[in-house]
Amino acid sequence: MLTIGSLAFRPPFPKLCVPITATSREDLQSQCQALQHRKYDLIEFRYDYFGAAMSATHVHTVLATLRRELPHVPLLFTLRTEKEGGKYALPEIEYAKITQAALADAAVDAIDLEYTMSPALRTPLCRQAQARNLPVILSFHNFRETPSHASVQQQLEAMYACRPAITKVAYMPQTPQDVLTVFQCSLQFTRRHPQAPLIALSMGNLGRITRIGGAVFGSIITFADGVRPSAPGQLPADLLYTLRDYV
Numbered sequence: 001m002l003t004i005g006s007l008a009f010r011p012p013f014p015k016l017c018v019p020i021t022a023t024s025r026e027d028l029q030s031q032c033q034a035l036q037h038r039k040y041d042l043i044e045f046r047y048d049y050f051g052a053a054m055s056a057t058h059v060h061t062v063l064a065t066l067r068r069e070l071p072h073v074p075l076l077f078t079l080r081t082e083k084e085g086g087k088y089a090l091p092e093i094e095y096a097k098i099t100q101a102a103l104a105d106a107a108v109d110a111i112d113l114e115y116t117m118s119p120a121l122r123t124p125l126c127r128q129a130q131a132r133n134l135p136v137i138l139s140f141h142n143f144r145e146t147p148s149h150a151s152v153q154q155q156l157e158a159m160y161a162c163r164p165a166i167t168k169v170a171y172m173p174q175t176p177q178d179v180l181t182v183f184q185c186s187l188q189f190t191r192r193h194p195q196a197p198l199i200a201l202s203m204g205n206l207g208r209i210t211r212i213g214g215a216v217f218g219s220i221i222t223f224a225d226g227v228r229p230s231a232p233g234q235l236p237a238d239l240l241y242t243l244r245d246y247v
């Protein structure tokens with residue numbers, strides 16, 4: 001069974017993930033303190049929000065600060081690249097170095113790796129995660145549009161071929177049909193691969209329904225706004241926490 005830290009992914013799904021979007025150590029402390037009063041299942045630490053302060057050595061200090069405030073929370077580490085919605089542009093090699101450092105830090109329970117990263121850098125990071133038994137969330141984001149049904153399906157299959165712990169896609173919808181495409185592709189994917197954990201969502205206001213009802217079609221994590229949102233369309237964490245019991 002898939003686990004992230006102490007969190008076991010047995011139904012009822014979905015699990016609620018709240019991002020930390022702190023831009024400094026002080027901000028991190030205050031976001032962590034605010035999260036002590038929210039309801040959620042796991043935290044995503046979006047390190048890219050630190051911008052120019054990011055480095056492979058800084059990451060350990062920052063994770064230690066986070067763990068002082070939230071010692072036991074299941075923690076997903078994400079360094080989002082600018083081209084996939086991240087807050088700061090880094091050369092790929094820097095991205096790999098920081099991710100490598102995060103992977104070596106005991107504070108981290110799961111790691112997000114982007115599918116579009118060059119395999120020469122991604123493959124060793126995946127191996128490092130496997131060696132520590134850390135789940136890899138292989139992700140892909142398109143903040144502009146939702147492509148055709150066939151391309152979303154193709155994207156999911158290509159990503160799943162890498163056998164990550166979780167396959168994750170996020171698209172921006174332009175029409176209600178785009179939202180349906182994400183639901184339909186999720187359903188098809190989970191029927192084809194019933195054992196393969198999936199996260200599939202539509203962003204923006206139009207896509208909000210996928211954050212509420214995604215689990216019906218097989219999506220196992222929904223991202224919600226705990227302190228400050230990390231993507232357009234995220235709903236308040238407390239609201240989603242209550243709602244999911246009714247979906």
Ligand SMILES: O=C1C[C@@](O)(C(=O)O)C[C@@H](O)[C@@H]1O
Nearest residue numbers: 019078139170203223230231
């Ligand atoms: O990949 C995702 C999903 C997300 O983009 C969203 O739309 O909720 C939010 C990001 O923080 C996270 O890394």
